[in-house]
Structures are given as structure tokens and as C-alpha cells.
Amino acid sequence: MIPMTLEEIAQVVGATPYDVGDPGALVTAPAAVDSREVVPGGLFAATVGARVDGHDYAGVAMAAGAVAVLASRPVGVPALVVEDVQVALGLLARHVLGRIGPVVIGLTGSVGKTTTKDLLAQVLERHAATVATDRSFNNELGLPLTVLRADAGTRYLVLEMGAGRKGDLTYLTGIAPPQVGLVLNVGSAHVERMGAGPADIAEAKGELVAALPADGFALLNADDPYVMGMAGRTKAQIVRFGRSPQAAVRAGDVRPAGRGRTAFELVTPSGRAPVELDLIGEHQVAADEAAAAVATVLGLDTREIAAGLNAARRRSSGRLEIVERADGVTVVDDAYNASPESMRAGLRAARALAGNRRSVAVLGAMGQQADVSRARHTEIGRLVAELGYDLLIAVGSGDPVALAGEAAAASRNVSVHAVEDVAGAITLATALIQPGDVVFVKASSEVGLGACARALAGA
Ligand SMILES: Nc1ncnc2c1ncn2[C@@H]1O[C@H](COP(=O)(O)OP(=O)(O)OP(=O)(O)O)[C@@H](O)[C@H]1O
Ligand SMILES: [Mg+2]
Incomplete structure (x- = not known):
């Protein structure tokens, strides 16, 4: 988080300070919604969940080193009180982004988002300071929290974006407008008995590419017809990735490499390089192609991208x-x-x-x-x-x-x-x-x- 005083934060989010002794106190560390994840110098955002009311943990968060609590009511410790904490987090994230100006990369899809963002982060961070979504913090709370982990030195911000329903990605891209937007796939998950079909999911996920600027890049999976169907919804330059020969960034000569691993030749418009994944499962190739496509439009050399993919390890638990x-x-x-x-x-x-x-x-x-x-x-x-x-x-x-x-x-x-x-x-x-x-x-x-x-x- 870039250092900001409580006074500045209150102004950005339209908060009323309660019990704030020193409006000049500096917040220097990221925000957290879980009091166990508060770091000294950070901000605790008290949200009300189905089972837990964050306001009950204000004291715990302060003891852990929070400078103040972003809350929807006074809590007896220094608090910036707003009507809606989630909206306030979004406003703060938007403001911080405006001040630091990293390259924002948004990625969505039905399956493989976390796998892809973990690979992409490992490719990009070899090149420049990168902040990426932790775990699957991809919703209206997780996304601003990720943005608030960035600081003035951050060059790349990799944001996993979840799209459970229409409007979700419009909201998330409103907080963090991406220059690069990537859509992995449109799957059947979560919808069968709810009456929504792939076309509805595609419409929701397409909001990501619709939000891109004309000088941005829309990275689309050439192997998924629903994703390719989003091409007409963006002003950005379209770059296709996938196995299809029409894809600009693709995996060629995909073959088993023993013990469930897969090897292939990464092909981009600027070169070719061999890749052998440390992750098991041939489906990981799609994540590699996607990560390589992002790195390519950001100007990384093909061999450098392959080296990053070869060195990448599993980062998120419970996934193979x-x-x-x-x-x-x-x-x-x-x-x-x-x-x-x-x-x-x-x-x-x-x-x-x-x-x-x-x-x-x-x-x-x-x-x-x-x-x-x-x-x-x-x-x-x-x-x-x-x-x-x-x-x-x-x-x-x-x-x-x-x-x-x-x-x-x-x-x-x-x-x-x-x-x-x-x-x-x-x-x-x-x-x-x-x-x-x-x-x-x-x-x-x-x-x-x-x-x-x-x-x-x-x-
Ligand atoms: N292209 C793919 N095809 C099929 N399965 C995949 C693919 N990519 C990843 N998976 C598997 O899907 C599961 C979830 O992967 P991952 O966590 O990357 O997805 P996600 O989109 O981030 O999910 P969530 O929406 O829960 O955040 C894992 O078991 C992973 O191995
Ligand atoms: Mg995920």
C-alpha cells in the first residue's frame, strides 16, 4: 500500500472519523478483512458476513497493529465510518491505482483462473515487480484487497476476476480498469440447474473485454467458440491463444513428459522455445498458453517466457x-x-x-x-x-x-x-x-x- 494518512483515506472514501486521535497517522501496509491477516501499519476493513461480523474483531485487529478500522459503525477504536465498507474499499483501490499506474491485467474464465494467474505471476515477477491475487481473492472484496497490496514500485498487477453473474466484471473493472484482459473459457460449472446456459455465462464474462481501452489487448482462447464470440465486444487489439493453428500464441508438439507431466513447444509471433511443466495434467497447457500470451503482449521475449514457465511451481494448495x-x-x-x-x-x-x-x-x-x-x-x-x-x-x-x-x-x-x-x-x-x-x-x-x-x- 502506498503510504496514506487517515485523513487522506477518509477524504477518498467519504468517511467520518470516530475515535481517531491522530488524523495524520499513516497507513503503510495493505488492508485485510480477516483480523488474523492484519499486518502492522495496515487497515482493517470490517465487513458483515453470513456468520461473522467483522466489527466484533476491531479490537483484535488493532492489537495486531492496524492503524484504524474501516467500518460501517463506530467500534470504540479509531475508525473511518462509511455507509458501505465494500464500496469504500473499491474507491480506495481505484484511487491508489490512479496514483501508482501499474499495468493492470485482468483474467477471467470458468476454470483455471488461479492456475493461470499463478503461472503468469511467476513469469512476470522475473522481469519486474508484480503483485497478483492471493488464493482466489477474485470478488468485490478480494480484488480491492489485492490492489491495495500494490505500491509505487509495482509494475504489473495481475488480477483474477470472478464472474458469478452479469455485472460482476463491470463492477470489478470499474475499480481496476485493465489494459490487458484475458478470457480462458466458458464452462458449465455452477449453472446447470439454475437455468443459465453457456451463452449467459459468455455474456457475463465478456464484460471484461468490453471494458478494455482501444490501446489495450483482449486475449481470447481460440479453442473456445464462446470466448471467440466475445471478439465483437471489444475495442482492444485481439490476440488469440490456444492449440488452434490460428492462435498467435500456441503450444505445438504437445506430448507426455512422464509422471503425468506435459512438454510442448511454445510458439509466439517472435519465436519458439521448449517448455516442460512441473505441474501435472495436460489441461495445464491452456494455462501456459494464456500466461504466455499475456507476457508476449507485454513485450517479454519468448525464451524468457519459457524459462519462467519451466521454473514455475504450484502455488495454490488443493489443486493437483x-x-x-x-x-x-x-x-x-x-x-x-x-x-x-x-x-x-x-x-x-x-x-x-x-x-x-x-x-x-x-x-x-x-x-x-x-x-x-x-x-x-x-x-x-x-x-x-x-x-x-x-x-x-x-x-x-x-x-x-x-x-x-x-x-x-x-x-x-x-x-x-x-x-x-x-x-x-x-x-x-x-x-x-x-x-x-x-x-x-x-x-x-x-x-x-x-x-x-x-x-x-x-x-
Ligand atoms: N483448462 C482446464 N480444464 C479443466 N480443468 C482445469 C483447467 N484448468 C484448471 N483446472 C482444474 O480446475 C480446478 C480449479 O482450478 P483453478 O483454481 O485454477 O480455477 P479457478 O478458475 O481459479 O476456480 P475458482 O472459480 O474456484 O477460483 C483445479 O482442480 C484445476 O486443476
Ligand atoms: Mg480461483
């Missing part, structure tokens, strides 16, 4: 995170979340990593609030059988049971079990796993299978 146990069991923790696309990609990646080893899948329901249909679950059951998994543990009632039933029907070689809950999964998997197994663990975040992955990894 690999833990090797001393007894030779490999746990692939992909339990952060699950959509049909990511479930398929993860199952393939873990199976490729296993090669001749015994393959185990511990799977729960996909999709938030049961918005992925039963049919999508049975398709996954069939895939488990087709890929040659040896053992399947399906966790939960309803859709997971259907998934298990389909796997059993599709092949007699897969041993299928169903358990009620995460605790049951841990007990059964612990009993059935043998040294040398590869164990893939995945479900939608609310199933909580991360606990199972961690238990198995630590076993």
Missing part, C-alpha cells in the same frame, strides 16, 4: 497438489473444488501420473448447491472405469452413489465402495490404500474432502 508419502503412496489433493471439467482433467492427470501403479479415486459431489446434474456425475463414474482406476471410494449420498453405480456398471475391474461422509472416507481409504498407490481426492469445496486428502497425506 502432490504429496509423496514415505511408503511410496502418492496423494494427489485436488479437493479445493470440483466442476465436471476439472473433475475430468484431474482424473486424467492423476491416472497419467500413476502409469502402472494402482490408482485410487476418492470422489464426492461436484458443484455448489447441487447445481451439477446427476447425469454429469454418472459420466464421471464411467470415466473412472474407462481410465482404468482400480479402486473408487464415493463419498456422500445421492449423486456420489449414482457415480459409483455407473463406475461399477461400466467395468468389473474397478472395486467400488460408497461411504456416507468424509470421516468414513478417511477410515476406509486408510484401510484399503497400499504402498505404491496413487490416490486422487476431489469434490466440490463444501464436501470438505480436503480433510481426507490431508489425513491420507499425513498418514
Whole structure:
């Protein structure tokens, strides 16, 4: 955060100070909405969530070193009181951006945003000071918090932008107008039972490219027709990435590189260079192409981009995170979340990593609030059988049971079990796993299978 006095901040966000002894006190560190993440010299933004009211943690935040609290009511410690804390954070972020002027890169898509921004950050930070979204802080709170981590030295600001519904990206790009906008894909996640189709999702995600200036760049996935359909919505220069021969930035000669990894030749308008990813799964190639496309329009040399991709490591946990146990069991923790696309990609990646080893899948329901249909679950059951998994543990009632039933029907070689809950999964998997197994663990975040992955990894 660029240093600002409480007085300046109050002016920018239209706040009334309460209990502020020194209006000249300087905020020098970023803002946080979680009191446990407050750093000395920072600002604590008290938001009201479904379960927790941040105002109750004002004292804790001050004890952790916050200079003041951005709040919607007085809290008995130095506070800048506004009507809407979220709006105020956005205003502050917009102001800070205006003062520091980094290159803003916005990226969205249904799947792979975090994977892509982690790769892109690792390519760009070799070149110049880069601030990128932490975890998946991609919404109306996370985005301003990310912006407020930037300072005068920041050259590149990489922002993951989530688009749950129409208007989200218009709001986010209003806070942080990007010069470079990237759309990864339009997937089926989150929508099946809510009546929205891909065209609606494409309309929402297209707001990103609609917000770009004429001298900006719209980076579009040439392999996704819904993304290419956004071309007419932007004034910016369009650069295509993907496997398609029409893509300006693409991966050629894509091939397995052993242990589930993938190698390819990165092709850009200015050259070619070999890449071998440290991440498992062929689907990661799309993230590499996307990251390389951004770096290319920012003027980085192709070999330099390839070097950055080659050196990149997994940064965010629960996404195909690999833990090797001393007894030779490999746990692939992909339990952060699950959509049909990511479930398929993860199952393939873990199976490729296993090669001749015994393959185990511990799977729960996909999709938030049961918005992925039963049919999508049975398709996954069939895939488990087709890929040659040896053992399947399906966790939960309803859709997971259907998934298990389909796997059993599709092949007699897969041993299928169903358990009620995460605790049951841990007990059964612990009993059935043998040294040398590869164990893939995945479900939608609310199933909580991360606990199972961690238990198995630590076993
Ligand atoms: N192109 C892809 N196709 C299929 N699966 C993918 C792809 N890219 C990433 N994944 C998988 O999807 C899951 C989520 O990836 P990631 O966290 O990068 O997505 P995200 O778009 O940031 O998700 P969120 O909306 O939850 O923030 C991971 O399991 C990852 O391995
Ligand atoms: Mg994410």
C-alpha cells in the first residue's frame, strides 16, 4: 500500500472519523478483512458476513497493529465510518491505482483462473515487480484487497476476476480498469440447474473485454467458440491463444513428459522455445498458453517466457497438489473444488501420473448447491472405469452413489465402495490404500474432502 494518512483515506472514501486521535497517522501496509491477516501499519476493513461480523474483531485487529478500522459503525477504536465498507474499499483501490499506474491485467474464465494467474505471476515477477491475487481473492472484496497490496514500485498487477453473474466484471473493472484482459473459457460449472446456459455465462464474462481501452489487448482462447464470440465486444487489439493453428500464441508438439507431466513447444509471433511443466495434467497447457500470451503482449521475449514457465511451481494448495508419502503412496489433493471439467482433467492427470501403479479415486459431489446434474456425475463414474482406476471410494449420498453405480456398471475391474461422509472416507481409504498407490481426492469445496486428502497425506 502506498503510504496514506487517515485523513487522506477518509477524504477518498467519504468517511467520518470516530475515535481517531491522530488524523495524520499513516497507513503503510495493505488492508485485510480477516483480523488474523492484519499486518502492522495496515487497515482493517470490517465487513458483515453470513456468520461473522467483522466489527466484533476491531479490537483484535488493532492489537495486531492496524492503524484504524474501516467500518460501517463506530467500534470504540479509531475508525473511518462509511455507509458501505465494500464500496469504500473499491474507491480506495481505484484511487491508489490512479496514483501508482501499474499495468493492470485482468483474467477471467470458468476454470483455471488461479492456475493461470499463478503461472503468469511467476513469469512476470522475473522481469519486474508484480503483485497478483492471493488464493482466489477474485470478488468485490478480494480484488480491492489485492490492489491495495500494490505500491509505487509495482509494475504489473495481475488480477483474477470472478464472474458469478452479469455485472460482476463491470463492477470489478470499474475499480481496476485493465489494459490487458484475458478470457480462458466458458464452462458449465455452477449453472446447470439454475437455468443459465453457456451463452449467459459468455455474456457475463465478456464484460471484461468490453471494458478494455482501444490501446489495450483482449486475449481470447481460440479453442473456445464462446470466448471467440466475445471478439465483437471489444475495442482492444485481439490476440488469440490456444492449440488452434490460428492462435498467435500456441503450444505445438504437445506430448507426455512422464509422471503425468506435459512438454510442448511454445510458439509466439517472435519465436519458439521448449517448455516442460512441473505441474501435472495436460489441461495445464491452456494455462501456459494464456500466461504466455499475456507476457508476449507485454513485450517479454519468448525464451524468457519459457524459462519462467519451466521454473514455475504450484502455488495454490488443493489443486493437483502432490504429496509423496514415505511408503511410496502418492496423494494427489485436488479437493479445493470440483466442476465436471476439472473433475475430468484431474482424473486424467492423476491416472497419467500413476502409469502402472494402482490408482485410487476418492470422489464426492461436484458443484455448489447441487447445481451439477446427476447425469454429469454418472459420466464421471464411467470415466473412472474407462481410465482404468482400480479402486473408487464415493463419498456422500445421492449423486456420489449414482457415480459409483455407473463406475461399477461400466467395468468389473474397478472395486467400488460408497461411504456416507468424509470421516468414513478417511477410515476406509486408510484401510484399503497400499504402498505404491496413487490416490486422487476431489469434490466440490463444501464436501470438505480436503480433510481426507490431508489425513491420507499425513498418514
Ligand atoms: N483448462 C482446464 N480444464 C479443466 N480443468 C482445469 C483447467 N484448468 C484448471 N483446472 C482444474 O480446475 C480446478 C480449479 O482450478 P483453478 O483454481 O485454477 O480455477 P479457478 O478458475 O481459479 O476456480 P475458482 O472459480 O474456484 O477460483 C483445479 O482442480 C484445476 O486443476
Ligand atoms: Mg480461483
